[in-house]
Every structure is written in C-alpha cells, then in structure tokens.
Amino acid sequence: MIELSLADVAVATGGALVDGAEPTATVTAGVEYDSRAITAGGLFVALRGDSDDGHRFAAAAVGAGAVAAVAEERTGVPTVLVADTLMALGRIARAVVDRLPDTTVIGVTGSSGKTSTKDMIAALTARSGNTVAPVGTLNNELGHPYTVLQADRDTRYLVLECSARGIGHVAYLCEIAPPRIGVVLNVGSAHLGEFGSVEAIATAKGELVEALPADGTAVLNADDQRVRAMAQRTKARVVLFGTAPDADVRATDVAVDGAGRPSFTLHASGESVPVRLGLFGAHQVSNALATAAVALACGMPLPEVGSALGQLRPASPRRMDVFTRSDGVTVIDDSYNANLGSMTAALRALATIGADRRTWAVLGYMAELGRFEQTQHEQVGRLAAELGVDRVVAVEPEAAGIDQGARARAADSGWEGQSVQVPDQQAAIALLADEVRPGDVVLVKGSRYRTWQVADALRETADSALGDREAPA
C-alpha cells in the first residue's frame, strides 16, 4: 500500500470528509473491509454484505487505528462519506495504480484456468521483479481492488485475475487497474446461465483487450476461434499462443506422460526450447503457453522461460492436485470448481493417468448453466463413458444428468463401466471407502463446495501437496 492523504481519498472517491476527517491525515497501512484486519494507519471501508453491515464496525475500526472510515452514512467517527463504498474501494485502488507508473499490470481472463495461469505468470514474473498477485481466486469487484491495494512502489508486476458474470464486469476491473498486458485463455460455458450465450461470454471476456493501450500486448489463444477473433478488438500488439501453425508462441510435440504431466517444444521468435511441466493435465500446455507469452513480453529470454515453466508446481489448492496415497490410490483433486471445459480437461487427464488402472470419476453439479444445465451434465457423463472411465459417481440429485449421460452412452456403445447417482457427498465417501482398491485412480470434481468433502475424505490418509484450503467465499 502506498500512502494516500484523506484529501487524496476524497478526490479519488468523490467523497466528503466529515466528522473530524482531516484532509492531511495520511493512510499509511492497509485498506481493509474487515475491521479485525485494521492496523494503525489503515483505512476502513464499510461494505454492506448479505449478512452484515460494515457500517456497524466503523467505530471499532477507528478504535483499532484506522485513520478514517469510508462509508455511505455518518458513523460517528472520522469518515469519507461516499455514495457507494464498493465503488469507492475500486477508485482508491485506481488512485494507487495511478501512482505506480513503473508497475506492469497483467490481467488474465477466460472461462477456465484464470487462477492456475495467474499463479504461473506470477511465479515467472517474480523471478525478474517484485510481484503482487491475489491469493486464490480474488477476482471480482471486491477481491480485485483489494489485491491492487497490496501494491506499493516496489511492485514491478501486478498479476490480476479478471472474472465476468456479465457484460461490463471485466471493463470495470480494467478501470480499477488498467492492464498493459491482457491474456484471454478461452471462451467456454462458465456462467452460461447468466450470459445466455457463448457469444455474450466472448463479448465480455474481450473487454480485457479493448482496455489495452496501443503499446500494450494482447495475449490471445490461437486455438480458440472466439479468442483469436478478439485481435480485431484491440489497439495493442497481438501475440497468439497455441498449437496453431501461425501462433507466435507455439507448442509442438505435445505429449503427456503416464503421470499426466505434459511436455512439449516451445517456439517463439525463431527459437525453441523443450519444456517438461510438473503440472497435471494436457490443458496446462495452453496455460503454459499463455504464461510464456507474458514472460517473453516482459523481456524474459526464451531459455529462462522454458526452465521456469518446468519448475512450476500446483499453487492454488483443489486444482489438478494429483497425489498418490500410501495405499497406492491416486487422487486427482480438481474439486475447486467445474464447467464443461474444465470437466472435459480433467476427465481426459483421468483417462491418461489411469490408462492401465481402474478409474473413478466422482462428479458433482455444475452451477450457473441455466437452460444448458441438463444437456451439459449429460455431455459430461457421456464423455466419461467414452473415455472408458470405469466408475462414474454423480453426487447429489442435481448432478443426475451426468449419471443419465453415462448410462445413455452405455446403452449406445456397450460401455462396460458403471454409473450411479448418490444422494450426497457422505454417500459418495461411504461408497468410495467400501469400493476403492489400491491402484485405483479417483478424480473428484464439481462446482464450488459440491465435492470438497469427498476430496478431503480421500486426502485424509495422504500428505497433501498443498496444505492450505481456500476458504469458502
């Protein structure tokens, strides 16, 4: 956090200083919306949540050392009075970015892989300069400015995840922290229910490259036609990544080893290096190419990019976290979240890792799909059967479509696996406890929380590769 006077905060937010808020008083510590996180010299932003109203805690925050509260009403303590505290948080973050001309802002959007790729990019940029990136998935109108506010004059790179649940959301995040480099990974079906069509999702994601300046860089997936088409929507230099022959940052010779780890030859600007990832799933090649394109745009030489990619390990929990228990059962914990694209990627990884072993796909509900819900669940079940998964377990009645899809495929093609639908996570845990045998490979995946208990139960006997759990948002 860099220092701002309350006068600066008032200008940034269009707010009024009331109840003893002094224009020259200076914010020297963190901007927080949880009064318990306030330290001396901080600034408290009172947000109204579903369950509580931050305005009730303004006095406590000032008691704990906050210079003032930013609030929508008088709170009895020094206050910057604004119309909308969430917008004010964004504007304060923007004031910080405007004071950091030497910080390169990198935005990442896409339907799947934002957090994974953000972690990868941050690991590479951290090799050449101080990097601030959100922990986990802080990617919305609250987490985004909050992350930006962690930056200070030492910050060389600010790596941000930009999520969209509607048109204008990414544009808003880009107003908070105008990106110089913008990465669009893919356009899939996440939040299809809210958007109504894949085209609308493409429109929303493309707002990232529309926000780039002429001397910026748009990093676009050459293998996704909707992303490639975004080249028309930006003033910035376009760098295409992918396996397409015309990609500027390109992978050839893509292979996946028996443990599910991809390798490939990385090409850019006439040079090539071999890359062997320590991450799981063929889809990581795409994320790695996007990361390489960003690192190259930041001036990192290709050989260093290749070796840095090879050193990456899973960084955010519940995303392709693959581990083998002492009893020989391999667990693929990809339970963080799910949509059709990431289900497909994870099922393919399961098929590769479990090529000669018995495989289980324990799959939960995919949320926010609206009228596409039934067909996409069925598609996932069919794919599991097509890939030869031995046991499909659809968790909860909402995921019944997965079971139906697998059974339909069995009827059509003589798939020899079995599919069941169980009422809840506890039932899935009990089934797995009874029937999983040493040597089996178990994929666990669903929308947030829907299969987390299952993954944790499977983990109980193992040392996790990733200790920290992401708290429910």
Ligand SMILES: Nc1ncnc2c1ncn2[C@@H]1O[C@H](COP(=O)(O)OP(=O)(O)OP(=O)(O)O)[C@@H](O)[C@H]1O
């Ligand atoms: N390029 C990709 N294509 C398909 N699936 C992917 C890709 N990268 C990651 N995934 C999978 O997508 C899921 C979500 O990954 P991650 O958390 O990185 O994405 P996200 O876009 O940040 O998601 P969210 O919208 O929940 O923040 C994980 O299961 C992960 O393995």
Ligand SMILES: [Mg+2]
């Ligand atoms: Mg995320």
